Amino acid sequence: MQYFVSVVQQIGHGISASLLLFVLTLVFSMPLGLLVCFGRMSKFRPLSAVAGFVISVLRGTPLMLQLVVVFFGPYYLLGIPVSNRWRFWAAIVGFSINYAAYFAEIYRSGIQSIPLGQYEAAEVLGYNKTQTFCKIIFPQMVKRVLPPVTNEIITLTKDTSLAFVLAYAEMFTLAKQVAAADASIAPLFVAGLFYYIFNYVVAFVMDFIERKLAYYQ
Amino acid sequence: MKLLEINHLKKSFDDLHVLHDISMSVEEGEVVSIIGPSGSGKSTLLRCATMLETMNGGDLIYGGQAAVKDGVYADKEQLKKVKEFYGLVFQNFNLFPHYSVMKNLVDAPIHVQKRNKDEIHKEALQLLEDVGLADKANAYPCQLSGGQQQRVAIARALAMKPQMLFFDEPTSALDPELTTEVLKILRQLAEQNMTMVIVTHEIDFARAVSDRVIFMADGYIVEQGPPEEVLDNPQNPRTQAFLRKVQR
Numbered sequence: 001m002q003y004f005v006s007v008v009q010q011i012g013h014g015i016s017a018s019l020l021l022f023v024l025t026l027v028f029s030m031p032l033g034l035l036v037c038f039g040r041m042s043k044f045r046p047l048s049a050v051a052g053f054v055i056s057v058l059r060g061t062p063l064m065l066q067l068v069v070v071f072f073g074p075y076y077l078l079g080i081p082v083s084n085r086w087r088f089w090a091a092i093v094g095f096s097i098n099y100a101a102y103f104a105e106i107y108r109s110g111i112q113s114i115p116l117g118q119y120e121a122a123e124v125l126g127y128n129k130t131q132t133f134c135k136i137i138f139p140q141m142v143k144r145v146l147p148p149v150t151n152e153i154i155t156l157t158k159d160t161s162l163a164f165v166l167a168y169a170e171m172f173t174l175a176k177q178v179a180a181a182d183a184s185i186a187p188l189f190v191a192g193l194f195y196y197i198f199n200y201v202v203a204f205v206m207d208f209i210e211r212k213l214a215y216y217q
Numbered sequence: 218m219k220l221l222e223i224n225h226l227k228k229s230f231d232d233l234h235v236l237h238d239i240s241m242s243v244e245e246g247e248v249v250s251i252i253g254p255s256g257s258g259k260s261t262l263l264r265c266a267t268m269l270e271t272m273n274g275g276d277l278i279y280g281g282q283a284a285v286k287d288g289v290y291a292d293k294e295q296l297k298k299v300k301e302f303y304g305l306v307f308q309n310f311n312l313f314p315h316y317s318v319m320k321n322l323v324d325a326p327i328h329v330q331k332r333n334k335d336e337i338h339k340e341a342l343q344l345l346e347d348v349g350l351a352d353k354a355n356a357y358p359c360q361l362s363g364g365q366q367q368r369v370a371i372a373r374a375l376a377m378k379p380q381m382l383f384f385d386e387p388t389s390a391l392d393p394e395l396t397t398e399v400l401k402i403l404r405q406l407a408e409q410n411m412t413m414v415i416v417t418h419e420i421d422f423a424r425a426v427s428d429r430v431i432f433m434a435d436g437y438i439v440e441q442g443p444p445e446e447v448l449d450n451p452q453n454p455r456t457q458a459f460l461r462k463v464q465r
């Protein structure tokens with residue numbers, strides 16, 4: 001028990017680092033995903049083609065590689081030396097962009113699953129494009145995309161461990177160090193436990209939202 | 218007074234010419250039924266008239282105000298004004314599932330027409346009363362039967378205070394018992410002199426409520442006139458054949 005507490009203390013900094021990475025990634029990637037989704041669905045062909053290409057690259061290459069590119073990009077492209085603070089923001093930027101691509105495709109499938117009749121009813125009632133999207137389409141989309149978004153968020157909690165490639169001191173990185181120093185597997189179990197608790201909370205919150213939206217259909 | 222005037226309307230989807238040369242008008246207070254075989258272009262005509270579909274030629278004029286002149290659409294402001302003239306009731310209701318019955322009725326009057334909220338709520342309650350659903354104001358569409366949903370859809374269209382209403386097969390998605398309750402509402406509206414254009418397969422209903430019946434086939438208006446002429450004594454062989462088929 002005492003050992004458990006000491007492990008938690010040693011990786012505590014990593015826990016908060018992982019949590020911060022997780023929260024900031026969601027905060028940035030969810031709205032960014034909507035923008036990318038608009039681009040992808042745009043009637044302006046060049047825009048939708050570019051958005052489609054960007055999405056396919058982000059989904060078709062490893063996240064780890066993307067993180068490294070974002071981290072070293074400024075140095076190799078612009079000659080700006082990489083700083084320690086950039087390490088943190090590179091992780092946020094890399095994760096956000098990558099997850100935005102996945103969210104964009106989820107949103108798109110949600111929007112496309114809404115019957116045409118909803119748009120037509122809104123149009124005949126005189127709603128403009130913005131009102132139609134914000135009042136009629138978006139709320140229904142949110143309900144429909146909740147299950148795949150939950151999946152994505154759960155994947156993200158685990159993916160935060162990939163930030164180790166930037167030597168970003170997240171939970172898993174620290175757990176590995178402690179495990180090596182103590183020659184014990186226990187720290188890894190502790191880390192696993194925290195990921196599990198994380199996701200338990202995520203599932204709980206998402207389930208709560210889902211039940212909140214269960215008042216129709 | 219002519220509320221709706223359509224002249225030489227043409228509509229095609231790519232190479233498929235769906236409406237060839239449709240001219241018709243609707244007087245204030247008139248009830249017009251449109252009948253015809255499947256694929257004859259009835260829905261397309263309604264969708265052109267309600268600007269859900271872009272017409273390729275002809276005029277579309279509401280209350281003397283042109284929405285389309287010779288295939289050219291008016292500017293945005295004018296179209297917005299013209300849209301206030303009519304409402305449309307769909308075959309499959311198209312209620313907003315995430316809004317309560319009440320919100321379905323009041324949302325557009327509040328946010329599109331920007332009229333007084335209290336007044337809108339009072340009117341909406343009255344409308345629900347009129348369609349026999351006063352007790353369902355707080356229900357959600359998914360909690361209602363098809364017939365009830367369609368009655369809400371009619372009330373939603375009326376809440377915008379349109380001068381005329383279009384109906385595209387308003388009872389086709391309903392069981393026979395539920396059809397009756399919706400047709401009853403349409404009769405009520407006809408008695409209140411609401412101007413209506415109704416695409417329907419219910420020949421008996423069309424005979425009972427219409428001032429005029431239009432028979433369409435292959436994108437043309439083949440025959441039109443009072444129901445006792447078109448339905449009971451049709452002149453055109455195509456009308457005769459169609460009526461024989463639907464009445465067995």
Ligand SMILES: Nc1ncnc2c1ncn2[C@@H]1O[C@H](COP(=O)(O)OP(=O)(O)OP(=O)(O)O)[C@@H](O)[C@H]1O
Binds near residue numbers: 235255257
């Ligand atoms: N969006 C579209 N794109 C291509 N063709 C269409 C479209 N909408 C309708 N059509 C075609 O136009 C013709 C007329 O269709 P419409 O739906 O107006 O017929 P209708 O008289 O309403 O038939 P029904 O009684 O079955 O409802 C049909 O041949 C149909 O396939």
Ligand SMILES: [Mg+2]
Binds near residue numbers: 259260261385386
């Ligand atoms: Mg039709």
